[in-house]
Amino acid sequence: MISEFLTKGISTGSATAEEAKEQEQFLRFHLEPDLNAALPVDQMTEVFTVSTTKVVPIPHMPPWVIGVYNWRGEILWLVDLGYLLGGTPLYQQTSSRSLYTAIVINSQQSGGRQGSSTAGKNMLGLAVNRVEDMEWFNSDLIQSPPESAVNAALVPFLRGYWLKNNGEIVVVLDGNSIIAGMPK
Numbered sequence: 399m400i401s402e403f404l405t406k407g408i409s410t411g412s413a414t415a416e417e418a419k420e421q422e423q424f425l426r427f428h429l430e431p432d433l434n435a436a437l438p439v440d441q442m443t444e445v446f447t448v449s450t451t452k453v454v455p456i457p458h459m460p461p462w463v464i465g466v467y468n469w470r471g472e473i474l475w476l477v478d479l480g481y482l483l484g485g486t487p488l489y490q491q492t493s494s495r496s497l498y499t500a501i502v503i504n505s506q507q508s509g510g511r512q513g514s515s516t517a518g519k520n521m522l523g524l525a526v527n528r529v530e531d532m533e534w535f536n537s538d539l540i541q542s543p544p545e546s547a548v549n550a551a552l553v554p555f556l557r558g559y560w561l562k563n564n565g566e567i568v569v570v571l572d573g574n575s576i577i578a579g580m581p582k
Contacts, residue, residue, distance in 0.1 A: 420536050420537055420538050421534045421535070421536055421537070422438060422534070422535055422536075422537045423438070423439040423440075423532060423533070423534055424436035424437060424438055424439060424532070424533055424534075424535055424568075424570070425437055425439055425442060425445070425501065425529065425531075425532055426529075426530040426531055426532070426533050426568060427499075427501065427526045427527070427528065427529045427530055428526065428527045428528050428529075428530060429479060429480035429483065429485055429526055429527055430480055430485055430486045430488075430491050430527050431485065431486055433480070433483070433485060433569060434530070434566060434567065434568045434569065435479075435526075435568065435569040435570070435571055436533070436535070436560070436568050436569070436570050436571065437501065437503065437524075437570075437571050437573050438572075438573065439532065441503050441504065441505070441572075441573030441574065442501060442502065442503055442504070442573065443502040443503070443504050443521065444501075444502045445499070445500070445501050445502070445529055446469075446499075446500055446502070447497045447498065447499050447500070448467055448476075448497065448498050448500055449496060449497055450495065450496055450497065450498060451496075452467060452468075453465040453466070453467050453476055453498065454466050454467070459581075460581065461481065461487070462477055462478045462481040462482040462487070463475065463476075463477055463478075464476040464477060464478055464488075464498070464525055467500075467523060469502070469521075469523070472521065474502065474521055474522070474523045475522055475523060475580070476498065476500060476523040476524075476525055477522060477523065477524055477525065477580070478525050479501075479524040479525060479526055479576075480526065480527065482551070482555075482576075483549065483551050483552045483555065484549040484550070484551030484552060488525055488527070491527070498525040499525065499526055499527070499528060499529055500523040500524060500525050500526075501523070501524045501526060501529070502521055502522070502523050502524075503521070503522050503524060503573035503576065503577065504520065504521050504522075504573070504577075505520045505573065505574045505577040505578070520577050522576065522577050522580065524576070535560050535568075535570070539560060539561075540557060540558040540559070540560050540570050541558050541559055541560070541561070542558050543556070543558065543559050552569070554575060554579050555571050555572060555575045555576045555579060556569065556570070556571060556572070556575075557570040557571060557572040557575075558570050
């Protein structure tokens with residue numbers, strides 16, 4: 399029922415039913431300095447803002463790990479996605495940042511507390527500069543970038559890129575790869 403509601407909102411112009419099936423919904427967001435990125439909606443649980451004072455830093459972690467947050471009674475690790483991908487850390491971008499915008503991604507793997515809503519899922523919070531909007535992309539048009547044009551830190555988490563009609567490049571990330579790439 400929900401999927402029917404979502405697909406009614408697809409604006410595919412003169413797309414056939416077969417082309418509409420190839421559409422995949424993504425959340426588009428921005429990372430500094432100038433990276434437009436997207437994650438598949440089916441790999442996400444929630445987007446929220448959190449005060450920096452509510453995130454508990456954990457010592458002896460990689461520098462892109464911001465800390466942990468009590469999210470719905472669960473411990474949620476919060477990672478600076480831009481920094482992880484080789485960009486400028488959030489803490490260096492503005493001195494007045496008092497809130498993080500976080501995207502909670504999930505991966506169906508063993509783990510999680512028995513009886514909890516997240517049982518069987520690995521969850522991770524990705525702090526980003528700002529969330530833009532939801533978009534439908536034709537998954538067949540996601541292209542592999544030339545190796546020489548990609549930051550080495552980005553490669554393990556990259557699904558490809560999508561070139562919009564206006565010439566804007568959107569980097570398409572894979573949430574499962576991001577979770578799999580976290581230290582154990």
